Amino acid sequence: MVQELRISFQLCFITRLKYWENHVVSLTNYCLLKSFMKEVDSHFTEFVNSLVAKSALLDSSTSASHFPASGSEKEQHKAKTLRAPPEHGKIFTARRSLLDELFEVSHIRTIYHMFIALLIVFILSTLLVDFIDEGRLVLGFDLLVFVFGKFPVVFCTWLCMFCATVFVPYNLFIWWAQGHCSSSHRVLRSLFYGMLFTLFQTAGLGFGPTYIAVSYALPPASRFIVILEQVRLVMKAHSFVRENVPRVLSSVKDKSSTVPIPRISQYLYFLFAPTLIYRDNYPRNPMIRWGYVATKFAQVLGSLFYAYYIFVRLCIPQFRNSSQETFNLRGLVLCIFNSILPGVLILFLVFFAFLHCWLNAFAEMLRFADRMFYKDWWNSTSYANYYRTWNVVVHDWLYYYAYRDFLWFFGKKFKAAAMLSVFTVSAAVHEYVLSICFGYFYPVLFCLFMCFGMVFNFILNDRRKGPIWNVIMWTSLFLGQGVIICLYSQEWYARQYCPMENPTFLDYLKPRSWSCHMKM
Structure with missing residues (x-):
């Protein structure tokens, strides 16, 4: 940086010298000017060097105290940008979340303040409209009370899921590992x-929570809590077994006297840690910043109220009326484009509240030092890079346990088939979560994921580097969010306005929004 400033300064100096030469300045003035410019160049270089040193000292003092340095600057940059070699698996290292670094820049922090100002506008708008309509201030949060209803059932279900995940996979692994070394029927035992x-994965964690969510008719947000925890615990249990079984097999092959069995405390830490890749030990921070934890949980709560006001002001008035109109192409197009703004805001809120605030809060409480839960997905010029950087936690699990294991089983020639299988699994799980939580099957997300997502993954690949591709990616992302919010909301209200007394299984599969107007 200093060298570049010096070169540019010298170029300006040479230009000025030529100007004076062309106008035949006397030799005395020329020498005085040259001496003066050398002096200015020396002082300017000294000033820039001190400025850079102070800036580096400030950056290191804010992060090094809580995130200890590991290795040289070049190694830290490499750890941030490159994936570990496949044979080593994921390597965890102490690093901060990207937004925590960006929020130290005043310009980026201003964008955060703009979103807070928009929330204040939503609140004022809701209060004023309610005051004009009702003649009094209405501070009810009926929507939040409804979607998070039946909380005791949710808590008991989660407690049963968690306790089962603690005892069943861990004990099954211990019994298998201890008997595998001495048993003569290793294949049958395995x-x-x-x-x-x-x-246990399919019936205990798979069928049980789903049955409770449906049979108890849990509201949408309560179902989301149960089903997302179900998926998380299934992935955690799989990672624990997948990482430790090869270690036992390797120790038996090497005829080691000790069997590498993790302690129960290590497994418990993993179940709470914000990662889906098991390790016996993770990089840890020296202390817990409880103020940081409180701030992150407050931001999660603020995001929840933000989403509430988005639905109240932008979604419910629109879909409550449009769901009673005849289904036609014009209405569908208007609905999609009117849903882009709330859809994009919900996308930002989900990313900020969960991937940044929620995971960072738990990481801080557990002193978990690797905070790379996402990367700069907003700068992506390809969908391939977007899928890799949007949710690093889930992507790592899919990469190591779905993509790489598929290639290990079938061979490295089937990379396209491995990618297709990963897409299919991810799309099916996303659609399963939405179907159970909303109470109906309407595979909009699955079709977008498998059709447009796969096409864009190959068309908008990593070779697309220009800024125009980032614009194309954001445009398609905006339209996709509009389609999702529009179609799922229409189907929700159609099932409220056109209920069936004795619905069959096929009635849950057929979109009711296509024919609801016929029954009104």
Whole structure:
């Protein structure tokens, strides 16, 4: 940086010298000017050097105290940008979340303040409209009370899921590992415990929470809590077994005297840690900043109220009326474009509240030092890069346990098939979560993921580097959010306005928004 400033300063100096030469300045003035410019160049270089030193000292003092340095600056940059070699698996290192670094820049912090100002406008708008309509201030949060209803059932369900995940996979693994070293029927024993673990994953964690969510008719947000925890615990249990079984097999092959069995405390820490990749130990911070934890949870709460006002002001008035109109192409197009703004705001809120605030809060409480839960997905010029950087936590699990294991089983020639399988699994799980939480099957997200997502993944690939591709990616992302919010909201209200007394299984699969107007 200093060298570049010096060169530019010298170029300006040479230009000025030529100007004086062309106008035949006397030799005395020329020498005085040259001496003066050398003096200015010396003082300017000294000033820039001190400025850079102070800036580096300030940056290091704000982060090094809580995130200890590991290795040289070049190694830290490499750890941030590059993936570890496949044979080593994921390597965890102490690093901050990207937004925490960006919020130290005043310009980026101003964008955050703009979103807070927009929330204040939403609140004032709602209060004023209610005051004009009702003649008094209405501070009810009926929507929030409804969507988070039946909380005791949710808590009991989560407690049962968590306790089962603590005891069943861990004990099954210990029994298998201890008997694997001495048993003569290793293959049969492995098949037996493998079947028990699969049965627990599918029936215990798979069917049980889903049955409770449906049979108890939990409201949407309560179902989201149960189903997302179900998926998280299934992925955690799989990672624990997947990472430790090869270690036991390797120790048996090497005829080691000790079997590498993790302690229960290590497994418990992993179940709460904001990662889906198991390790016996993770990089840890020296202390907990409780003020930071309180701030992140307050931001989660603020994001929740933000989403409430978005639905109240932008979604519910629109879909409550449009769901009673005849389904036609014109109405669909208007609905999609009117849904882009709330859809994009919801996308930002989900990212900020969960991937940044929620995960960072738990990471801080557990002193978990690797905070790379996402990367700069907003700068993506390809959908391939967007899928890799939007949610690093889930992407790592899919990459190491779905993509790489597929290539290990079938061979490295089937990379396209491995990518297709990962897309299919991810799309199916996303659609499963939405279907259970909303109470109906309407595979909009699955179709967008498998059709447009796959096409854009190959068209907008990593070779697209220009800024125009970032514009194209954001445009398609905006339209996709509009389609999702529009179609799912229309289907929700159609099922409220056109209920069926004795619905069959096919009635849950057919979109009711296409025919609801016929029954009004």
